[in-house]
Amino acid sequence: MTATRIRRALAISVSLTLATLFVAPAAAQPSINSKLITDLNNNLLYAAVPITVLVEGILIYTVYRFKDSGEAKPTQENRRLEITWTVATAIVLLFVGLASTQVLASGYIGGPTADSPNAETGNIEGLTYNNTSGAHAPTEDDAVQIEVVAVKYSWTFNYIDAEGDVTSSNTLVIPEDRPVYLHLVSDDWLHSFHAPDLGLKQDAFPDQYHTMKTNATEPGEYQLYCAEYCGVGHSQMTGTIEVKSQSDYQQWLDEQRSGGSDNSSAGNESNETANNSSNASAVVAPA
Numbered sequence: 001m002t003a004t005r006i007r008r009a010l011a012i013s014v015s016l017t018l019a020t021l022f023v024a025p026a027a028a029q030p031s032i033n034s035k036l037i038t039d040l041n042n043n044l045l046y047a048a049v050p051i052t053v054l055v056e057g058i059l060i061y062t063v064y065r066f067k068d069s070g071e072a073k074p075t076q077e078n079r080r081l082e083i084t085w086t087v088a089t090a091i092v093l094l095f096v097g098l099a100s101t102q103v104l105a106s107g108y109i110g111g112p113t114a115d116s117p118n119a120e121t122g123n124i125e126g127l128t129y130n131n132t133s134g135a136h137a138p139t140e141d142d143a144v145q146i147e148v149v150a151v152k153y154s155w156t157f158n159y160i161d162a163e164g165d166v167t168s169s170n171t172l173v174i175p176e177d178r179p180v181y182l183h184l185v186s187d188d189w190l191h192s193f194h195a196p197d198l199g200l201k202q203d204a205f206p207d208q209y210h211t212m213k214t215n216a217t218e219p220g221e222y223q224l225y226c227a228e229y230c231g232v233g234h235s236q237m238t239g240t241i242e243v244k245s246q247s248d249y250q251q252w253l254d255e256q257r258s259g260g261s262d263n264s265s266a267g268n269e270s271n272e273t274a275n276n277s278s279n280a281s282a283v284v285a286p287a
């Protein structure tokens, strides 16, 4: 196979990639997090498919072309060919590196890192435990802050910046199109907050906060799981995330302050942990 043919095959692969980029369907994602993850997956796929086609093509061609050759001949030195594949590899690696770094630096994946004040400088009032590490204050004025306390086998959500304390058990209500900061902590041992549809996953540690940032774009109900095996009630440690419009969200908050509903409570209970309000612990044996 000559260098010209390899270059021609390379050119065809690149053209195929560009063609795929333009015809790819853009599926709606319910949050910025899931959009970032899906887009990165797609971009990496666009890079991987033509490379796979090229390599497999060369392999099949070589097997067919030289099937009757009795003796292998060494390849002639070809500087242009060597430079071509070195540069092509570098471009692919740069693309993968830049695309991933962009997603990681967005603040939505792997915790809000960019410009977030840390625990020492960003004092967040209303946290149940000492904010010795991990809880990042929002950089946006319109952000919603919620403390998420995981405990065997339920979730408690403390709306720490709401006027008047609002606490909800196993149902997390958030507004659409607003930055939401979830300060995650555990009251006993390891749990993990996992909402696959919204692209959220973070382990919960005792006495140590980890802040997740999200921005939900589609109103609806999403499933919340505990994704870290935590005991006999682990499989029942689920919850619901309700994404509401701004006005519905405000209405819900007002309702919670003025009485509450079955799975939520308002008032003095916000400083308690979920030990007493756990739905799941009542139906499983104590661990």
Ligand SMILES: [Cu+2]
Residues within 6 Å of the ligand: 153, 190, 191, 192, 226, 227, 228, 229, 230, 234, 237
């Ligand atoms: Cu758990």
